[in-house]
Amino acid sequence: MTADIYAAAVRDEIWIGGSLVESRLSLGEAHHVRGQIVATDRLSDPSLRELCDAEAVRVREIVREIHDARVRIVIRATSDEPLLSTVGIMFGDLSIVTTPQFALGDAAMLRHFWEDGPSPGLRPPSPRKRGEGLRNSTRKERFVAPLPATRGEGGRRRGEGPHQRNLVWRNGTAAILLHEAAGHASEHGHAPLRWPAWLRVHDGAADLLAGVSPHALRRESFRDVPMRRMTNVVVEQRNGPFAEPPEAIEILLIKGGSYEPLTEMVTIDVAVPPMTIRASRDQVAASLIGASGDPIRYPGVICSREGQELFVGSHAPVIVTEGLG
Amino acid sequence: MKEVYRKFGRVVRRENATLVRVDEAGEAIEDGGLFSAAPIDSIGELPVVDAADVMAAADGITRIIKAPLSLERMLVSEGAAVHELGDRRWSDRARRVHLSIARAPHRVLIDLADFSLDRVERIVVAFAKARSEEPVHRIRLSPAVGAALLPHLLGSVPMQQWAAPVDGKGEWIANMPVRDGVPPNWFRPSYRARPVRAWFHLHVDDLAEIDRELPEAIALLAPIHDRTLRVLCEDRDRAFVSEINVDRVIAAKASADWFPYAAGCFGAAMNLECRIA
Numbered sequence: 186m187t188a189d190i191y192a193a194a195v196r197d198e199i200w201i202g203g204s205l206v207e208s209r210l211s212l213g214e215a216h217h218v219r220g221q222i223v224a225t226d227r228l229s230d231p232s233l234r235e236l237c238d239a240e241a242v243r244v245r246e247i248v249r250e251i252h253d254a255r256v257r258i259v260i261r262a263t264s265d266e267p268l269l270s271t272v273g274i275m276f277g278d279l280s281i282v283t284t285p286q287f288a289l290g291d292a293a294m295l296r297h298f299w300e301d302g303p304s305p306g307l308r309p310p311s312p313r314k315r316g317e318g319l320r321n322s323t324r325k326e327r328f329v330a331p332l333p334a335t336r337g338e339g340g341r342r343r344g345e346g347p348h349q350r351n352l353v354w355r356n357g358t359a360a361i362l363l364h365e366a367a368g369h370a371s372e373h374g375h376a377p378l379r380w381p382a383w384l385r386v387h388d389g390a391a392d393l394l395a396g397v398s399p400h401a402l403r404r405e406s407f408r409d410v411p412m413r414r415m416t417n418v419v420v421e422q423r424n425g426p427f428a429e430p431p432e433a434i435e436i437l438l439i440k441g442g443s444y445e446p447l448t449e450m451v452t453i454d455v456a457v458p459p460m461t462i463r464a465s466r467d468q469v470a471a472s473l474i475g476a477s478g479d480p481i482r483y484p485g486v487i488c489s490r491e492g493q494e495l496f497v498g499s500h501a502p503v504i505v506t507e508g509l510g
Numbered sequence: 511m512k513e514v515y516r517k518f519g520r521v522v523r524r525e526n527a528t529l530v531r532v533d534e535a536g537e538a539i540e541d542g543g544l545f546s547a548a549p550i551d552s553i554g555e556l557p558v559v560d561a562a563d564v565m566a567a568a569d570g571i572t573r574i575i576k577a578p579l580s581l582e583r584m585l586v587s588e589g590a591a592v593h594e595l596g597d598r599r600w601s602d603r604a605r606r607v608h609l610s611i612a613r614a615p616h617r618v619l620i621d622l623a624d625f626s627l628d629r630v631e632r633i634v635v636a637f638a639k640a641r642s643e644e645p646v647h648r649i650r651l652s653p654a655v656g657a658a659l660l661p662h663l664l665g666s667v668p669m670q671q672w673a674a675p676v677d678g679k680g681e682w683i684a685n686m687p688v689r690d691g692v693p694p695n696w697f698r699p700s701y702r703a704r705p706v707r708a709w710f711h712l713h714v715d716d717l718a719e720i721d722r723e724l725p726e727a728i729a730l731l732a733p734i735h736d737r738t739l740r741v742l743c744e745d746r747d748r749a750f751v752s753e754i755n756v757d758r759v760i761a762a763k764a765s766a767d768w769f770p771y772a773a774g775c776f777g778a779a780m781n782l783e784c785r786i787a
Contacts, residue, residue, distance in 0.1 A: 206544060207545045208545070209547045211549070220527075220528065220529070221530070222531070226536065226549040408530070410525045
């Protein structure tokens with residue numbers, strides 16, 4: 186298969202209560218010819234479909250155990266990326282997207298949040314039955330905030346102004362903050378900022394803090410025009426300062442995020458505890474006051490740009506920000 | 511009951527600078543609670559879609575947009591499809607334009623179902639000279655902006671489903687008042703999408719005389735959220751930006767233009783009373 190031909194076999198299934206309710210198969214090729222894309226839903230290479238179908242059997246076996254949630258599995262066998270399987274899990278209005286190897290652990294984590302009620306992040310968790318998802322993330326470092334966060338007010342406490350608020354981004358959630366503030370900014374060619382010297386944010390070999398655009402040209406389907414998009418965001422810290430804030434709100438699970446390229450504003454909708462953070466990327470860069478440990482895997486995100494939804498891996502250490510609101 | 515739907519289609523799309531041609535044939539099956547969709551091997555004769563009109567429209571749009579404006583995103587497409595469901599067989603052809611034109615910190619969003627550039631030109635001229643953000647208490651909506659608002663006014667403003675050939679299951683779309691309850695027709699924008707009940711071709715009932723002296727909102731600056739609109743306005747030779755919450759529709763008049771919002775909306779000039787956002 187040459188670089189001028191893209192081919193894909195994609196299986197997309199939705200399971201509710203252990204029953205299959207929607208199943209979609211997409212097969213197709215895109216031929217790049219003199220600045221044009223000629224696409225058709227025919228696959229000349231049957232191996233992609235065989236790979237996709239075999240993987241679907243494997244993933245169905247794994248997710249069969251998650252019978253109390255809405256589950257979406259997407260298997261992508263494409264000519265330009267390794268086989269990619271993702272599992273979306275939804276309990277009520279809480280959802281994550283993860284990979285099959287972590288699906289059961291992440292489902293247990295999400296179920297725990299769901300059963301804990303609207304602000305479970307503000308008190309210690311009960312022990313998890315399956316612990317892969319957040320194994321390195323919270324435990325001893327967990328701070329128990331005294332007052333619940335509320336949507337709109339962001340959990341601000343009496344007497345505390347918006348510029349003093351400390352947030353501790355656990356469970357790899359800071360990867361989403363930097364996906365928006367550094368990753369999308371680099372995709373749009375925005376100028377690099379003055380980031381903390383201890384911070385590193387890479388997508389493969391691309392240094393996102395230096396404004397280097399992701400190297401990979403990705404597309405959602407054979408019908409789409411490929412764009413430079415993130416694949417796997419890894420945030421690291423090298424000798425970053427870290428002091429547990431005396432009072433802080435812990436960010437445990439993200440609902441969604443966005444980057445507005447015209448204003449360079451970042452918005453993060455936090456699922457646990459429920460709150461919304463809105464700041465310019467300059468403010469995000471200035472807010473990063475410390476970090477601790479190795480990158481922790483966040484389950485993952487579905488990144489949508491120009492209508493094309495792609496899975497992006499996400500990893501970040503525990504990070505502390507000050508003044509984001 | 512098992513229901514099998516097939517679609518054979520061809521689309522030519524200009525996406526920014528890239529021309530994309532897509533041929534597809536697929537089948538969707540609803541069997542009890544299960545919806546499944548997949549490509550099919552047998553393919554009928556696909557309709558002809560010429561790229562020349564798509565290219566000409568896209569090139570025309572590109573020429574219109576000049577600094578300080580920039581074309582953030584452009585989709586210009588023409589598609590034709592043949593549909594089958596049971597013994598019903600029908601075909602359709604559609605043109606679509608989606609534009610995102612930027613001038614930081616604002617962007618104008620334009621959605622059209624034809625390739626005429628008049629509306630685009632008018633919006634571009636106004637956007638280039640818009641300087642300020644101003645509150646408005648009463649405003650006139652252009653037919654295009656009113657069309658975008660119609661799906662958000664279901665149940666609160668009298669409107670009709672306009673008669674037209676077939677829905678996503680090949681059934682006739684009858685003219686009837688839009689009312690509370692389940693719409694009679696099915697919307698199926700793609701064979702990969704599970705069909706959903708929807709009101710088609712919304713057509714607002716005439717209500718009072720349109721006051722044409724009011725400032726006119728001529729384009730959206732963001733998708734409508736609930737009843738809040740960010741709009742580009744013209745007031746004689748001035749242009750400005752405004753954010754409005756719809757309090758009350760005080761006048762409305764439908765036009766013959768059709769816009770690709772929801773399952774289709776006819777143009778709807780309106781006068782609104784607004785709460786300041």
